[in-house]
Amino acid sequence: MADAPIFIGAAEVADLLQYGALLPVLERALVDFSKHDGMVVQPVRSTVPVDKHNGFLGVMPAYMTESDTLATKIVRFYHQTAFGTSSHQATVLLFNPSDGSLRAIMDGTVITEMRTAAVSAIATKYLKPDRLETLCILGSGAQAISHYNTFTQMFPFKQVRVWSRSRESAERFAGQVQGQVQVCTSAREAVLGADVVITVTMASEPVLFGEWVKPGAHVNAVGACRPEWREVDDALMKNAVLYVDSKEAALMESGDVILSGADIFAELGEVVKGTRPALYEKTTLFKSLGMAVEDAATAKLVFDCWLAKKKPKL
């Protein structure tokens, strides 16, 4: 009989996951996904609208042959949540690929926060390798915090600006993170002159406009994961060189891509592998929707770290 699955809660996931180990694991997952050689199986996320309660439930399975990783994430994202509870909550199930038995149930909320920020950082590393002085974050929730933490660890920004719909939440954000943050009164003020812009809002209409964005800047557009939602206007979508995590998902899920009619230049995994160029002298935009392979690879890393910690030291 198979062993009972282990449970790894949020605090332990946060303790086990280090960006130093996570980044190469994610780069490999992105590359393997973008080979499209049949070795990675990842259907586009299946999302159930829960209209009555203004929310969605997403199911994200993946199998990666080379690393022999089988997992699924279940994630809820709700517009209205009680104060103090996160709009996004997730659980990851990690299976034994050889017989399909359940190996581990782990918190997926921390995984979602950390792997999404890490993938944006990978996009930034390839698409904006130099002149990283000013970082702008639009939004002040959980992803804003994980992006702030990752980006200030990985890059030498001299200034970080934040804008949020309410000044109160932007100030709360500034008080929560370590280091200086300039709270801006408008999105425009935050974006003008920034080298890197990150959009991490629950907006369904554009909050970022092309006319504000400095030529040659890089944008990570992380929100707006529904076909009718926008975070970015048509001008930016059409004038920037557009990179995505998955072309198939972008054409099914991203309102910014679908409704602007912008052409996708490449998948991020193709850039990491070197089969498509990083046009970093131009204005670039990475449209992130989040992929199951990112969760599966991260969950396997968490599980392997958990096993290594558990092993008695000889």
Ligand SMILES: NC(=O)C1=CN([C@@H]2O[C@H](COP(=O)(O)OP(=O)(O)OC[C@H]3O[C@@H](n4cnc5c(N)ncnc54)[C@H](O)[C@@H]3O)[C@@H](O)[C@H]2O)C=CC1
């Ligand atoms: N690409 C990816 O892999 C992932 C994307 N996401 C997306 O990232 C975004 C941020 O997620 P979290 O930080 O976890 O959410 P959160 O609920 O913690 O924060 C959302 C932020 O958006 C702001 N906001 C809400 N409605 C807005 C509006 N109409 N206009 C402007 N700002 C608005 C809120 O004030 C808050 O600052 C969401 O769109 C989420 O779905 C989340 C997980 C993974």
Ligand SMILES: O=C(O)C1=NCCCC1
């Ligand atoms: O990748 C994810 O996880 C999510 N992406 C879009 C919003 C829901 C969670």
